[in-house]
Amino acid sequence: MGVTKTDQFTKKQNAMALILKSLGHPARVSIVEYLTKVDSCICGDIVDELPLAQPTVSQHLKELKNAGVIKGSIEGNAICYCIDEQTIETLHAYLANILNQLKNKTTNCC
Amino acid sequence: MGVTKTDQFTKKQNAMALILKSLGHPARVSIVEYLTKVDSCICGDIVDELPLAQPTVSQHLKELKNAGVIKGSIEGNAICYCIDEQTIETLHAYLANILNQLKNKTTNCC
DNA sequence: ATTCTTTATCGTAATATTGCAATATAATAA
């Protein structure tokens, strides 16, 4: 069908999947890396940096924003985007928890 | 188009995106959580656990395996799937690095 | 007021994803 059975999974699972999915595209990985490195974060700079057309970049930014990975604030004429550290921390902690559980396991078949 | 401009980004960016994308679906998040908790990891158990048909689960497992998030080993008649800790560690370290860089930033506009 | 600059939205084409029934494959059991 192409439609995800969202209701069959927990809110947390859907929330994590949303964040992970938003990061699951090289352009969006690239945007996050750029915003991590750079000090100013004007939207136009991101467009210039990426090998994609402006509407495409705008769409990717929207998706990252929707997942809470970035946030934007109006800066006069332009818009300033930057990473929402909290969301990255949430994801980081989630993975740390998984790694922790794995290390405490007695058996490991594979 | 619907086709990602993979060649326009670095290998690392594409590799990270592949891992993140494979985790970007609640069913696959659910599989990873299940494999983290459980001690044995027979494919059939995963199918029983998930609210999806066997072919659908098989497809999700294939995607996780392709991204290196899980690995499978033949266990007689059945197949034993479990998490590839290294891949999770790679992702974990990647995020740690981003968080580190963010914390060392002087300015933060948003 | 008009133009310029910056970003978002719309419309659309190409491709990818999700999900499942049907079927194939492969190993074990009878």
Next chain:
DNA sequence: TTATTATATTGCAATATTACGATAAAGAAT
């Protein structure tokens, strides 16, 4: 050999994603 069990693959319908040209919207500059 013939079932049985466990998993993968195929084929297909429904929906989602990716990308971009055209255009809209909104503030800044002239």
